[in-house]
Amino acid sequence: MRLINTKTGLLEEFIGDDIPEYAILSHTWEKDEISLQEFQHLTDPDFANDPKTPVGKAKAGFIKIKGCVELAASKGIPYAWVDTCCIDKSSSADLTESINSMYRWYANSKVCFAYLVDVESGGKINGRWRWMESRWFTRGWTLQELIAPPAVEFYRHSWDLVGTKGGSWSSPLSDLTGIQKNVLETNDLSSACVAQKMSWASHRRTTRKEDMAYCLLGLFNINMPLLYGEGEKAFLRLQEHITATSTDHSLFAWGVCGGSADETRDNTRSYRSIFARSPADFGECGELEEGVIVYPDAWTQTNRGFHAVFPTVPSVVAKQLFDESGELPKYIDDKDYLAILNCQSQSSKGDYCVIGVIGIWISLIDARDDGKHGFCRVTDFTTLQWREDVSKLLDSSRDKFRKDLWFTTRTIQVPHDYFSKRLAGFLIPTPKDSSFPGSEYSSFEIHSLYGTHVSGEANLVFCPLLPLDTSGGLVGLVTVKGCVHKSNLEEDLGIIFGYPPGLTKPFARAIPYFNPKAPLQFDFQSFVTSVLDKEDNGGDDNPLVFNNGTFAISVSLRTVLHRDMIFTQLDIDLD
Numbered sequence: 001m002r003l004i005n006t007k008t009g010l011l012e013e014f015i016g017d018d019i020p021e022y023a024i025l026s027h028t029w030e031k032d033e034i035s036l037q038e039f040q041h042l043t044d045p046d047f048a049n050d051p052k053t054p055v056g057k058a059k060a061g062f063i064k065i066k067g068c069v070e071l072a073a074s075k076g077i078p079y080a081w082v083d084t085c086c087i088d089k090s091s092s093a094d095l096t097e098s099i100n101s102m103y104r105w106y107a108n109s110k111v112c113f114a115y116l117v118d119v120e121s122g123g124k125i126n127g128r129w130r131w132m133e134s135r136w137f138t139r140g141w142t143l144q145e146l147i148a149p150p151a152v153e154f155y156r157h158s159w160d161l162v163g164t165k166g167g168s169w170s171s172p173l174s175d176l177t178g179i180q181k182n183v184l185e186t187n188d189l190s191s192a193c194v195a196q197k198m199s200w201a202s203h204r205r206t207t208r209k210e211d212m213a214y215c216l217l218g219l220f221n222i223n224m225p226l227l228y229g230e231g232e233k234a235f236l237r238l239q240e241h242i243t244a245t246s247t248d249h250s251l252f253a254w255g256v257c258g259g260s261a262d263e264t265r266d267n268t269r270s271y272r273s274i275f276a277r278s279p280a281d282f283g284e285c286g287e288l289e290e291g292v293i294v295y296p297d298a299w300t301q302t303n304r305g306f307h308a309v310f311p312t313v314p315s316v317v318a319k320q321l322f323d324e325s326g327e328l329p330k331y332i333d334d335k336d337y338l339a340i341l342n343c344q345s346q347s348s349k350g351d352y353c354v355i356g357v358i359g360i361w362i363s364l365i366d367a368r369d370d371g372k373h374g375f376c377r378v379t380d381f382t383t384l385q386w387r388e389d390v391s392k393l394l395d396s397s398r399d400k401f402r403k404d405l406w407f408t409t410r411t412i413q414v415p416h417d418y419f420s421k422r423l424a425g426f427l428i429p430t431p432k433d434s435s436f437p438g439s440e441y442s443s444f445e446i447h448s449l450y451g452t453h454v455s456g457e458a459n460l461v462f463c464p465l466l467p468l469d470t471s472g473g474l475v476g477l478v479t480v481k482g483c484v485h486k487s488n489l490e491e492d493l494g495i496i497f498g499y500p501p502g503l504t505k506p507f508a509r510a511i512p513y514f515n516p517k518a519p520l521q522f523d524f525q526s527f528v529t530s531v532l533d534k535e536d537n538g539g540d541d542n543p544l545v546f547n548n549g550t551f552a553i554s555v556s557l558r559t560v561l562h563r564d565m566i567f568t569q570l571d572i573d574l575d
Contacts, residue, residue, distance in 0.1 A: 001105065002036075002086040004065070006073035009043055011036075011086070022079035023072035024109040025064075026145035026152070028135050029084070029207075030117060033061040039085035067159050068113055077110055096226045103144050103218020107187065112149035114142070119156040131162050132176055140206035140215040147179065148218065150187060178203075178286045189219065193290045193343060194242060195250035198282035210234040212278060221245075232277060236409065239275045240301050247298075249341035250288050253358045254281040255380040271365060272377040274306050274407035281380065288358065291344035291387075305374075305406040310339040311394050312362070312403035321385045321393065329361075331379050336363045337403070338383065340390060356384040362405070375407045478570070495555050497570055506568050508555045 001014050003022050014020070034042070034056070041047055042056045056062060065082050072080040083102075088094040106112060116134040123130060131154060136142050146152060152165035163169045165184055174181045179200050183192060197219050206212045213234035214226060222241045227234065242251055254276040276282065299308035313321075318338040319328055338359045345356050361378040394401055478495045497508035556571045 001081070001101075003079035003081055004069055004086070006069050006078055006080055009066075009069060011040060011043070012079075019108065020079050021077055021110050022081050023068070023075070023077045024106055024112050024145075024149065025068045025080065025082045025115060026106075026112050026136075026142055026149075027064065027115040028117065028139055028142070030060060032059040033084045034059060034065060035090075036085050036088045037090070039065070064115065064117070068115070071113060071155075071159060075111070081105065081109070092226070099214050099226060100217060100223045103148050106145055106148035106218075107150070109149050111151045111153060112145060114145070114152050114154045115159075116154060116156050116162065119162065120158070121156070122162065129172070131156070132172070137176060138204055140201060140204045140212055143177075143201055143204060144215065144218045146173075146177065147183065147187060147189070193250040193288055194220070194246065194248045195253050195282050195285035195288045195343065198251075198254070198276070198279045199284075199286040199288075201279040202281075202283035202285075204279070213238040216279070235278055236273075236275055240409070243299060243301060243306070248290060248343075250285065250290060250343040250358075251275075252360060253285060253288055253341055253343050253382055255360070255377075255382045256284055257382050257384050270379050271363070272380055273409050274308075274375075274377060275409055287345045288343050289345070290342060291355070291357070292342055301409070302406070306409050307404075307406050309402060309404055310341070311401045312405070313338045313340065313359075313393065313401055315361075317393075318359075321383075321389055329381065329383075331381070332361055336361055336378055338362075339403075339405075340394065340401075344387060345384060355387040357387045357390045359383040359385060359390075362407075365408075375405050478572070495570070495572060497555070497557075506557055508557050508570055510555055 001019055002011050003014060003020070004010070005012055038056060039062075041050075042053055042062060047053055057066075061084060065085060068082055069080045083098075087098045114136060116131055116136050118136075119131050119134050121130060125133065146165070149165075154162040154164065154169075156162050165173065170181045170184055173179070173184055177200060180192065180196075183189060189197070197216070200219075201212070201216060204212075206215060208228065209231045210226070210228050216238060217223065220238070220242050222238065222245075224237060224241050227237075230237075239251060242248075252274060299306065301307075315328055315332050315336045315338060316334050321338075322328060339362050341358045341360065343358045345358065360382055362375050363378045364375055478497070495508060495510055497506065554572075558569050558571065
């Protein structure tokens with residue numbers, strides 16, 4: 001460990017555990033930072049007359065180091081440590097050792113000086129203390145530099161003391177960072193679960209993607225080699241290292257709590273690894289805590305994926321956990337499972353608080369061998385179910401719900417034939433205006449389709465396993481209700497769309513004489529055939545279909561770019 005002597009201003013190196021008392025600097029990197037080699041040159045008496053020396057000492061990076069050293073000396077602390085000049089970044093070995101030791105170095109310091117270079121004055125701005133707006137609170141590396149040291153003193157640009165980590169600052173610091181007060185006051189991480197720690201970093205950023213994982217090594221007491229260039233894989237490796245030493249289920253509880261049927265969210269179906277992509281996935285996990293619902297089994301990382309045993313409830317059985325309606329989220333189908341995790345959160349139910357158990361939706365997308373391999377997360381939503389209800393369900397047959405699983409941990413490659421069962425690739429925007437004088441859509445409903453109800457924005461729509469075996473193709477059904485307010489007339493209109501057999505392009509046709517009460521009683525094979533016959537006979541690709549002379553609707557398809565992906569958009573107009 002290299003330290004700056006606060007009396008001589010020179011670097012000294014210490015080996016092993018015989019480390020003198022030192023102060024340590026926490027700061028955000030700016031322009032003109034001073035490297036180890038440059039600092040040695042600027043402080044070497046032999047180069048005192050070098051014309052480059054005054055220029056180097058005038059840099060903001062050197063002035064910052066000087067301010068830290070002088071502050072430590074004024075407090076009677078013999079040494080100081082600053083990462084810019086005490087780590088040899090030209091050596092990968094020295095960099096790896098330093099980053100793996102960083103948390104311990106901050107924890108063993110006498111005091112940490114948190115230098116808020118962008119805070120030039122005190123007081124408040126827009127009702128908030130100026131120090132709360134500092135960039136220091138948004139950086140990944142400063143998270144461990146706030147938690148690990150026994151004492152943290154905050155200084156603004158002029159090196160005037162602003163406040164300290166303890167005392168009256170505990171509450172505002174906790175509110176600002178999401179870190180529990182007891183953690184800030186005691187430096188004890190034992191009460192925080194994995195998901196909580198990840199949530200503290202969820203809104204922080206680092207310049208390099210890999211550092212978003214490396215800056216968290218100390219929080220999880222993990223040591224691992226640094227591989228700059230691996231990008232987001234670094235965070236995957238971090239999670240794999242955590243599973244090697246922990247049985248904390250909250251590592252898998254990342255995501256957004258979607259409840260049962262949340263109409264305000266984009267409830268589209270997607271497929272994710274069992275592991276999160278970044279700490280940002282844990283943004284809503286700050287209130288989670290460990291809780292024993294079932295005794296955790298050992299898990300292992302294998303060449304075939306992540307092997308674990310969870311209490312796993314089929315979605316058709318899990319319906320009883322979703323309020324009185326028994327309604328599953330719209331992105332879940334009958335072949336999915338709800339995996340129950342050993343973590344929980346307190347929530348309100350009526351006038352009292354109850355403990356909710358976290359569950360994640362999983363699905364088998366690439367069955368291999370014994371049917372246990374190829375599981376993944378379905379969307380990034382989690383569920384919060386009352387612990388009493390979950391325990392009652394699991395106690396009814398624990399062996400029945402105990403499932404041996406292999407999860408995929410890499411990029412999800414969903415087979416085309418699996419997607420084909422859900423009519424993927426269609427967008428259905430809500431019509432907002434009507435071109436028919438004096439009329440407008442009073443409602444627009446997706447009927448018997450897997451996906452979200454349309455709510456004014458373009459939504460992905462997936463078709464469930466409807467009884468379409470006779471058609472042999474991919475077919476979806478949409479219902480539209482039109483209303484003429486002047487005459488109070490309403491009509492139900494239907495549109496069938498998809499990829500029927502024998503066609504290489506998608507189709508969409510309005511359905512005459514549509515009965516919304518029995519939409520699935522159509523003979524789809526004969527209906528699609530008749531539509532195809534019309535097309536083959538030179539029929540209009542975008543026909544106008546009148547219903548009892550009240551309305552006319554036109555449907556058309558076009559290719560659109562949505563969320564960096566290409567979709568077929570179904571446009572519906574009331575004429």
